[in-house]
Amino acid sequence: MPRQARLDAPGTLHHVIMRGIESGKVVGDREDRENFVSRMGKIASDTETVIYAWALMPNHAHILLRSGPHGLSKYMRRFLTGYAITYNRRHTRYGHLFQNRFKSIVCDEDTYFRELVRYIHLNPLRAELVKDMAELERYPWCGHGVIMGRIKHDWQDRGYVLSWFGSSGGGAKKAYRKYVREGIAQGRRPELVGGGLIRTLGGWSQVLSLRRNREKVLTDERILGSGDFVERVVREADERLDYQLQAGERKQRVNQLIQEVCNREKINIKELRAGSRRGPLSQVRSQVAVQLVEKYGIPLAEVARQLGVSTSAISKIVTRVSRE
Secondary structure: OOOOOOOOOOOOEEEEEEEEHHHOOOOOOHHHHHHHHHHHHHHHHHHOOEEEEEEEOOOEEEEEEEOOOOOHHHHHHHHHHHHHHHHHHHHOOOOOOEOOOOEEEEEOHHHHHHHHHHHHHOHHHHOOOOOOHHHHHOOOOEOHHHHOOOOOOOOEOHHHHHHOOOOOHHHHHHHHHHHHHHOHHHOOOHHHHOOHHHHHHOOHHHHHHHHHOOOOOOOOOOEEOOHHHHHHHHHHHHHHHHHHHHHHHHHHHHHHHHHHHHHHHOOOHHHHHOOOOOOOHHHHHHHHHHHHHHOOOOOHHHHHHHHOOOHHHHHHHHHHHHHO
16 A cells, blocks of 8 residues: 655644664664754754654654644654764664654644643653653653753743643643653553554544444544544645645745734744744734734635644634634
8 A cells, every 4th residue: 555645734743753674773872862862953943843842762763843834854854864874874884774754643732732742751761761750850862851941952842832731830840740740650652653543533442432333434544633633634735735826925925924013013933933822922923813814815724834833723813803
């Protein structure tokens, strides 16, 4: 069966998994790990890719990220190719280091963002690379320590992750730690990385229930979300093929409006597009979203990608403003 094309729209939330070829190691020592992490962060900054969570394991790695203006593939190609070249040179080896194709799963942010951050950051603990939560907070090869403020990486969006757990720094950090700790008992979560039907329904019990009732639901192994979310993402991907002829003009309008509003409100455009909620950014994002949808007729999904939030978030903004 031929493999499916990537769902690679800019601004999409992806859970990316890369594995060593034939289950082999992708890092051998501390220098490899430092090289991997520094490249991951530097190229993310260069390509405006936003990283929320990550874990580097001996033979694979996980990253939760929002793709930049040029999509996911450009970031991953630069990152993995550059790393593999330096790794092979250091270890006097030849050939592929990673499996031919990294795995990327488009995620329903409203439903799965917090769960994915927790799942990814618990990887070292599940694999017994660290013995407890206290050691995980100091573990340098995982993004959990960054969220807890023990490790500093400017390229990881700590603020956005904590904003899901509270409005104050201390309270959000405490709630985040509690949430991650509660996830230890859940063990491995195959529904977050397994087959399309398992992911769509949230686990095998739901799959079996659906089969007993002979119900059908649209699934796609590239997507983590409900059947409705899967349908919307696939439909938007199809619509994007027809949309490309007009993309240049639309993109120009979108960029012009965002630039004008950011200049007027003295807002950092990168922060706005990265989904940050700090200060007046939420209010400015709402203002831009409503204008793009109502004045220019830009699709909700495109507005969401340009403003660094989910499609459902844009829908809620437009609905709320119209009611007001």
